[in-house]
Amino acid sequence: MRENLHRFFRAARGAGVHVSPAESIDAMRAVAQIGLTDRAILRDALLLTLAKSQDEKLALGDCFDLFFSQPEPRQDQPKPNSDDASPEADQSPSSGSDSEAGGGQSPEGLGPLAQMLLSQDRNAISAAIASASGAASLSDIRYSTQRGIFSSRILDAMGLQRLRDDLDELMATNPALAERLRGALDALREAVRDTVAQGLALYAREEAENLRHEILRNAPLARIERRQVAEMRALIRQIARRLRERYSKPRKRQRRGHLDVRRTLRRNAAWGGVPFLTAWKRKHRDRPKIVALCDVSGSVAQVSDFFLLLIHSLHEVVDDVRSFAFSSHLIEVSEILEKKSPEEAMAEIMSKVGFGSSDYGTSLVDFEKDFMSTLTPQTTVIVLGDARSNNLDPRADILRRVSERSKRLVWLNPEGRLAWGFGDSEMPRYATFCSVVRQCATAQQLERAVSDIVATYQ
Amino acid sequence: MAEQKPSTSIEAVESGLAAQGYIASRQIATAVYLSQQIEKPILVEGPAGVGKTELAKAIAAWRGMKMIRLQCYEGLDEAKALYEWKYAKQLLYTQILKDKLGEVLGGAQTLHAALEQLHDFGDVFFSKEFVEPRPLLQALEQPGGCVLLIDEIDKSDAEFESLLLEILSDFQVTIPELGTVSAITPPTVILTSNSERDLGDALKRRCLHLHIGFPEQRLEERIVESRVPGISQALRRQMVGFIHEIRSLDLKKLPSVSETIDWARVLVLLQASELDTEIVKDTLNVLLKYEADIEAAHPQITTFIAKAARSNVFG
Numbered sequence: 001m002r003e004n005l006h007r008f009f010r011a012a013r014g015a016g017v018h019v020s021p022a023e024s025i026d027a028m029r030a031v032a033q034i035g036l037t038d039r040a041i042l043r044d045a046l047l048l049t050l051a052k053s054q055d056e057k058l059a060l061g062d063c064f065d066l067f068f069s070q071p072e073p074r075q076d077q078p079k080p081n082s083d084d085a086s087p088e089a090d091q092s093p094s095s096g097s098d099s100e101a102g103g104g105q106s107p108e109g110l111g112p113l114a115q116m117l118l119s120q121d122r123n124a125i126s127a128a129i130a131s132a133s134g135a136a137s138l139s140d141i142r143y144s145t146q147r148g149i150f151s152s153r154i155l156d157a158m159g160l161q162r163l164r165d166d167l168d169e170l171m172a173t174n175p176a177l178a179e180r181l182r183g184a185l186d187a188l189r190e191a192v193r194d195t196v197a198q199g200l201a202l203y204a205r206e207e208a209e210n211l212r213h214e215i216l217r218n219a220p221l222a223r224i225e226r227r228q229v230a231e232m233r234a235l236i237r238q239i240a241r242r243l244r245e246r247y248s249k250p251r252k253r254q255r256r257g258h259l260d261v262r263r264t265l266r267r268n269a270a271w272g273g274v275p276f277l278t279a280w281k282r283k284h285r286d287r288p289k290i291v292a293l294c295d296v297s298g299s300v301a302q303v304s305d306f307f308l309l310l311i312h313s314l315h316e317v318v319d320d321v322r323s324f325a326f327s328s329h330l331i332e333v334s335e336i337l338e339k340k341s342p343e344e345a346m347a348e349i350m351s352k353v354g355f356g357s358s359d360y361g362t363s364l365v366d367f368e369k370d371f372m373s374t375l376t377p378q379t380t381v382i383v384l385g386d387a388r389s390n391n392l393d394p395r396a397d398i399l400r401r402v403s404e405r406s407k408r409l410v411w412l413n414p415e416g417r418l419a420w421g422f423g424d425s426e427m428p429r430y431a432t433f434c435s436v437v438r439q440c441a442t443a444q445q446l447e448r449a450v451s452d453i454v455a456t457y458q
Numbered sequence: 459m460a461e462q463k464p465s466t467s468i469e470a471v472e473s474g475l476a477a478q479g480y481i482a483s484r485q486i487a488t489a490v491y492l493s494q495q496i497e498k499p500i501l502v503e504g505p506a507g508v509g510k511t512e513l514a515k516a517i518a519a520w521r522g523m524k525m526i527r528l529q530c531y532e533g534l535d536e537a538k539a540l541y542e543w544k545y546a547k548q549l550l551y552t553q554i555l556k557d558k559l560g561e562v563l564g565g566a567q568t569l570h571a572a573l574e575q576l577h578d579f580g581d582v583f584f585s586k587e588f589v590e591p592r593p594l595l596q597a598l599e600q601p602g603g604c605v606l607l608i609d610e611i612d613k614s615d616a617e618f619e620s621l622l623l624e625i626l627s628d629f630q631v632t633i634p635e636l637g638t639v640s641a642i643t644p645p646t647v648i649l650t651s652n653s654e655r656d657l658g659d660a661l662k663r664r665c666l667h668l669h670i671g672f673p674e675q676r677l678e679e680r681i682v683e684s685r686v687p688g689i690s691q692a693l694r695r696q697m698v699g700f701i702h703e704i705r706s707l708d709l710k711k712l713p714s715v716s717e718t719i720d721w722a723r724v725l726v727l728l729q730a731s732e733l734d735t736e737i738v739k740d741t742l743n744v745l746l747k748y749e750a751d752i753e754a755a756h757p758q759i760t761t762f763i764a765k766a767a768r769s770n771v772f773g
Contacts, residue, residue, distance in 0.1 A: 022663055026496065033495040034468075034488075041468065044488040052662040054503070054653075054669050245656055274553075276546050 001036060002028075003134075008046075008067055010139045014203035015063040017056045023049060039068070066202055110170075111162035117184035118177070125188070129195055132157035138199040142207045150196045155189070217444045221303045222414055232443065233342065236306050239447045240313035247317045247454045287319035288457045289378050291406070293367065295385030296349060297327035297358035303414045303440070305346050307384050310450060312337050317454055322374055325349050326363035328356035332371065358388060360426065361395040368398050375405040380453055384412045384440070387420070387427040394426040396433065403433040408456065412440035412449055467491055480509070480516030481681045489668040490517060499626050499647035501611075501657070501665035507714030508670045509681075510650040511609055517646060518605035526600075526645075527607045528593040530614035536621055540631060542590045548583050584635045594625055595639065603643035611661075612654040619661045626664040672714060675702055681715060686722040696733045697722060699766030704745065704755060713745040720744050733763050 005028065009019050019027075027049040034045050043064050051057040116124050136153035152160075163185065170178035216228065216235055224232055263279035292311055294304035304325070311321055325333045331353055337345045375381065381402055387394075403409040411434045413420065413427060420427035431437045440449050472487040482490070490513075493500045502510045518525035528539055552559075566572035591599060597606040608622070625631055629641035649665060651657060673681065678698045682689065689697075698718065705712050713721075721744045730737050738759050746752045 018659075020663060026498065026666075029496045030492050033492065040484070041488060044485050045492060048485075048489050048492060048666045048668060052501075052659075052667045053656075057667075057669060274549065276549060278545070 005031065007134075007139060008064075009050075011063055011067050011202040012050055012060055014139075014206050015059045016206040016209070017051055017060045017063070019050050063202065066198065110166045111159055113159040113163045114166045114181055117163075117181060117188060120184070125191070128158055129154065129192060133195055133199065138196065139203050141196070141199050142204050144200060144204075144208075147193075147196050147200060150199070151189070151192050154192050154196065158188075218442050220414075220441045221306055221443065221446070222299065222441065224302060232306065233309065235443055236310050236446075237313060239443065239450075240310055243314060243447070243451055243454060244317050246451070287317065288380055288454055289320045289376065290318055290322075290453070291371075291374055291379050291381045292321065292323045293330070293363075293381070293383045293385070294323065294325050295327065295358055295360075296325045296354045297356060298354075299388070300358075300384070300386050300414055301350065301354060303446075304384055305342075306443070307412070307440075307446060308333075308337055308346075309342050310446060311382075314450075314454070322371075324367065324371065325353050326358070326366070327353050328359045328362065329353065330363040330366035357390050358385070359392050360385070360387065360389040361393040364395045364398040364402075368401065372401075372405070375402065377405075377407055379406045380408045380410060380456070381406045382410045382412060382453065383430075383434075384414075386413055386415050386425065387411075387430055388424050389426050391424045394429055396426070396429045399430055400433045403435070408435040408453075409433060410435060410449070410453055411437040412446075413437065414441045415439070416441070474520040475513075475516045476684070478516040478519045479684050480512060481677060481684055482513070482516075483670075483673065483677055486513065486668065486670065489666055493646065493666055497644055499649060499665045500668050501649045501651065501662065502668045502670060503651045503653050504670035505672070505712065505714055506652055507716035508672060509715055510670060511607065513670075514605055514607040514648040514650075517648070521605070521646075523602065523646070524600060524604040525607060526593050526597045526604050527609060529609045530611050530618070532613060532615065534614045534618055536618075537592070539592050539594050539618065540621065541592055541595045541633060543584070544588045544590050548588050551583065586636065589633070589636070594622075595631060597645045597647075598625070598629065598631065598639055598641040600645065601642050604645045606645040606647045608647065608649045610652060611649045612651040612657060616658065619658050623660055623664065626661070672705060672712070675699065678702075678715065678718060682718060682722050685719045686726060688726045689722050690731065693725060693730065693732055694722070696763075696766050697725060700733060700738070700762050701745070703758075703762040703765055707755060707758065709746065709751045709754060710748045711746070711751065717745050733766065735760050735763060738763065 005024075009024050009027070012019050027046055030045045030049050031042065034041050036042060043061070046064060047057050047060055051060040110118070113128075116128065132154045133150075135157040136150060138150055138154070141147075141150055163181075167178055167181055167185075170181060213235065216231060219228070221232070258281040260279045260281045264275050264277070265273060267277050267279055268275050290311060292308070294300075294308060296304050308323055308325075311318070311323065314321070322332065322334045323337060324330050333345075333349050336348050339345075340348065383399075399409070411427075411430060415425070415427075417439055419425060420431075427437070436452075438445070438449055440446055468484070468487050468491045471491045472482050472484070475482045475487070475490070489500050492498070502513060504510055514527075515525060517523075563572045563575060566575055589595075593606070597604055611619070611622075626647060629644045630638050632638045672678075675698055678701070679694055682694050682698060701713055701718050701721070721741065724741050724744050725737070728737065728741070739756070742752055742755065742759075746755060
């Protein structure tokens with residue numbers, strides 16, 4: 001059983017539940033206490049000790065059910081697959097006599113696998129499959145493409161070679177028995193295939209998901225396919241959640257570190273200045289204020305979309321976000337984004353300012369005229385755009401003033417560093433006034449960029 | 459047989475808690491049993507009002523132990539949770555003992571000798587008498603063991619969690635001036651959380667994780683039965699059925715068990731014999747705590763009552 005529990009822990013890891021060695025020790029101790037007789041209690045105990053959140057509990061519950069429902073090796077005739085005891089008891093004697101009647105003369109010469117198949121001993125067959133999958137280390141399966149190789153490994157471990165020889169021999173001596181054996185072999189193959197499929201579901205789910213996420217995280221946002229947009233949104237929400245968790249409760253430094261002498265003396269004036277009650281210095285820190293300027297012209301629109309979604313899901317972390325969108329001119333979009341669902345909001349923004357050819361100069365003029373007062377010394381200004389201004393006046397002087405009025409000015413550019421400054425890109429000219437310029441083309445880069453911005457306030 | 463024992467002892471836990479008026483599901487009973495057997499704290503998560511705090515109280519009452527409660531909040535620190543030096547007492551004592559100090563130190567010839575003598579009783583003011591034990595230290599000092607309830611741990615700061623780790627895994631705390639204080643009898647520790655923020659892995663690893671959700675209909679009926687004995691069976695079924703329907707709505711705050719019990723009390727007070735639209739409308743504010751929720755539920759009341767009554771017939 002220890003062996004089985006260890007396999008279950010591996011399966012649990014496959015299902016995305018993080019099982020540390022300490023937790024597996026706890027689970028072992030718990031199982032030792034409650035025994036194995038009651039499956040429901042065993043399930044509860046494992047859920048209690050291993051899963052540490054509601055999601056993990058669900059995943060682990062599914063995993064438990066899958067793990068302890070081994071597929072039955074199918075026989076030639078479809079039998080009820082339920083573990084009803086009585087039909088099985090009826091079955092075994094008849095099948096026993098069957099095999100004697102069919103091949104009474106030569107089963108002694110056959111290999112163990114052939115004998116097992118002919119005697120139709122279901123328990124023995126499933127036990128053999130289980131031990132063979134152990135030998136073939138089925139729990140190492142990671143990708144669906146490995147199904148074939150694992151199936152053949154398991155069959156080899158069960159002695160397929162010997163069975164083939166037996167078959168060839170029987171073909172000559174006893175065709176009827178050979179026919180039955182062939183049928184049983186097909187059923188066995190099917191059972192093994194089921195076992196491998198189950199193994200894949202058990203051990204490889206997490207891996208496949210991780211791989212997909214990893215690819216998505218590093219895919220360029222601007223060229224993402226339509227069908228992946230929803231997935232990407234979910235990913236962005238995950239990122240937002242992570243950032244919220246990390247930054248929403250600022251660590252309070254030095255709360256009891258230094259005596260606040262002034263307040264202590266004042267508080268203890270009644271006792272003639274003998275400090276009975278102490279007051280300690282507190283450190284206040286402000287939350288980030290963000291002003292975001294997003295280019296929504298064709299080339300950058302998709303990136304801006306995801307960026308705005310991320311910024312506006314950070315309520316707990318960020319005090320105040322004001323967002324502006326521009327291509328040929330600039331408007332404020334904070335309200336649209338607050339009130340509508342991401343899809344609708346983006347559609348509305350695009351209909352208002354999108355699809356123009358970008359004009360950074362005019363947009364900056366718009367910003368200076370109407371919204372310069374939103375900038376305070378606590379504000380971080382984030383500009384997201386490729387800085388391709390179609391050879392119009394870039395008005396970098398306005399950007400200088402913006403940078404002077406604010407705490408930091410961060411420019412996120414979806415283009416690679418190599419492209420900056422070539423063609424109509426004004427990036428080098430703008431870069432002089434920015435505190436940071438970084439590339440921001442994938443979800444991962446987006447996360448890092450926003451995380452760094454928020455971290456400067458901690 | 460030894461294998462027969464666990465399920466019976468889990469039932470014993472269940473009936474023990476039931477005797478205190480706490481109807482536990484099998485998962486809860488298993489968790490309580492396991493936490494006793496392998497000496498691990500239980501971390502209870504779930505929506506507000508499903509009886510997380512109540513569980514700790516019931517365990518304490520069942521085992522006849524003292525319950526020590528530590529309510530967490532933002533800014534809770536070790537001075538309030540663990541121990542504090544009785545600063546005022548220390549100061550007072552030094553003031554009172556001033557003359558005595560002068561006498562003792564007066565005997566010393568040199569400054570060095572005076573300092574030596576000062577060292578000798580320097581520790582007097584940092585001894586156990588001047589430690590004010592806060593809940594965590596109190597829990598360790600109970601000779602007969604106790605139930606330590608650390609309530610709403612998710613409201614505290616991340617560094618407070620780290621402070622708890624030593625207690626949770628080894629049942630001991632370290633006070634720099636005094637050394638390590640170990641528990642006389644390991645307390646039964648219950649932590650509760652409303653999942654306001656994700657707790658650290660280190661903390662979770664040290665605990666059994668129990669999620670209490672909204673109970674099933676049958677279980678909830680039994681809870682109401684034990685808490686509000688005055689209510690008739692038919693009405694009980696009907697109201698629990700109604701609440702289960704309400705929970706299927708998309709509301710800001712779903713009514714939980716505590717609201718069910720409150721509502722049952724209200725219905726008993728109003729001497730209602732069965733649910734009707736009028737009485738539900740009048741008392742809906744007991745169940746739903748937001749104006750928007752009440753408005754959302756209003757148009758559904760009649761259908762829900764009908765549904766609850768129908769399920770009553772079959773149930």
